[in-house]
Amino acid sequence: MRFYPLLLLLVITALFSTNEAIAKVDDKISPPADFFPIYDYQNDWLVYNSHYKNYVPYSQGVNESARSVSLSIDLLKNRRYFLLIKTEAEGYLFLNGALQQRLPSEEWLKLNIDSLFRSFKSEELLLTVYGSSGISGKKVLLCNQKQKNAAGIVHHSASTLINIKPIPFSQFGNFAVMAMLIILILNAWIFNLNPLSFVRLINPLEYFNNNPREQLSKINKPYSNSIIFFVLIDAMLMAFLLLFFSTNDLNLFSVITILTEQTNTFQYFLDFLLLSGIFFVLIYGKFVLMSVVGNMLNLDKLVDTLFLKIIQSAYFFYAALFLIVFMLGFNHTSWFIPLKPYILFPFLFFYIGRFISLYVVTKPSASFINLYLFSYLCVIEIIPLIIGIKFAL
Incomplete structure (x- = not known):
């Protein structure tokens, strides 16, 4: 019986530690407030293999020294969504092998997939991030942009009053x-x-x-x-x-x-x-x-x-x-x-x-x-x- 208080203390400590770790991870990968995450590409990274002369899945123990990692993005399937890119260290963004821009550290870069589809005119896009070694600190999320007036719509739908305003004339x-x-x-x-x-x-x-x-x-x-x-x-x-x-x-x-x-x-x-x-x-x-x-x-x-x-x-x-x-x-x-x-x-x-x-x-x-x-x-x-x-x- 005397071991029960000690066991209870260990469980509570473990729960608090787990919650704190989850909160840190969520805070680390959460997109800006006006975006809702749809998919995380963390497990889809690719690296170029000179032996096979092709891109292969990133391996944590083998490719940790690779400074260039890539993703294959399906533009046709993910239209009307956004790609959000963030790196802990400064890097560079390449699209289909062409340098596009510098990636500042700790800042979200927002890419409209519809715009990418119109610009590159292809169903798939090779996105490459060049910077620090490995995939640690590199985040790419597929997100949906929240409607700015969504909160207002929910608020007004709950009301029984009809709010009709005249059309403003110039x-x-x-x-x-x-x-x-x-x-x-x-x-x-x-x-x-x-x-x-x-x-x-x-x-x-x-x-x-x-x-x-x-x-x-x-x-x-x-x-x-x-x-x-x-x-x-x-x-x-x-x-x-x-x-x-x-x-x-x-x-x-x-x-x-x-x-x-x-x-x-x-x-x-x-x-x-x-x-x-x-x-x-x-x-x-x-x-x-x-x-x-x-x-x-x-x-x-x-x-x-x-x-x-x-x-x-x-x-x-x-x-x-x-x-x-x-x-x-x-x-x-x-x-x-x-x-x-x-x-x-x-x-x-x-x-x-x-x-x-x-x-x-x-x-x-x-x-x-x-x-x-x-x-x-x-x-x-x-x-x-x-x-x-x-x-x-």
Whole structure:
């Protein structure tokens, strides 16, 4: 009986010693907190055997002096996982025989297996660690990265409350909604002011109507109320697109020099009104140019018709771009970035197409070619296009 207390003391001491050893080992091999270990490659080390001219399993009693040890990693099987490498002494990492980087001591190196698979384009990878002798102090783990919001998901799933938060909109997004409402209100205003005229203005078939007796210029003049508001809508559509470009670091016409530096909704709206006014003046400035050149070439009867067709086509084109930007801007925030180098091509194709279509729909049917009309369209369409492209860049 007197041996029982001594035996009990030995058991308790052994348990504490075992727990302490396990804790030290776990602390030694445990990966960072944001990774969960899947597999430990400690028993899979390989060394190169010059006799067999191949890699053979590492033997503890035979290969302890080997400074270069390797692992065969199955990339295809372990996709979506990470390799974590750690060495007690400084070493070097080789992948498929090529030196990749230095391995600092006591630091975990994280390698994404998906990235390795894409880079090496092979199902297996030979990973080699060169440094201290043997495999002591060398650790390679296969791990899964924990989801950062996993704790939050568990916490919220236990609650019976439904936590619904509104989608945050950008300041430009808030302004885009305001611009959309203003443009819709102006469209509704023109429709109430003159329904028949508005329906014909937004009808694409009316643009290609070349019957002299049915032209819009017979019932609408460029300075009538309906046309003035229609030109204002065109100016607002152009202003919105130019403001969108400048917001996305595309400074056309050096417009950023006249815009405010703040980026809140109110400042966007003020810049929008400023640009709309500038485009409104430019459109009617073009009408004045058309009238002057038309009188010089005895084409004054075509000025009103051509002007209405010009603002019609601008409405179709810029309204389509406005809707595309408006829809994609809320659903795909980065859609515009790869298109920046090609952004002027749609405008170039549009203005060249409008030049050709204006000549076709206004040319007298009896003549094969009208040099006066061609020259007139070059002055009012092609020359402004060339100047615009030069200053836009």
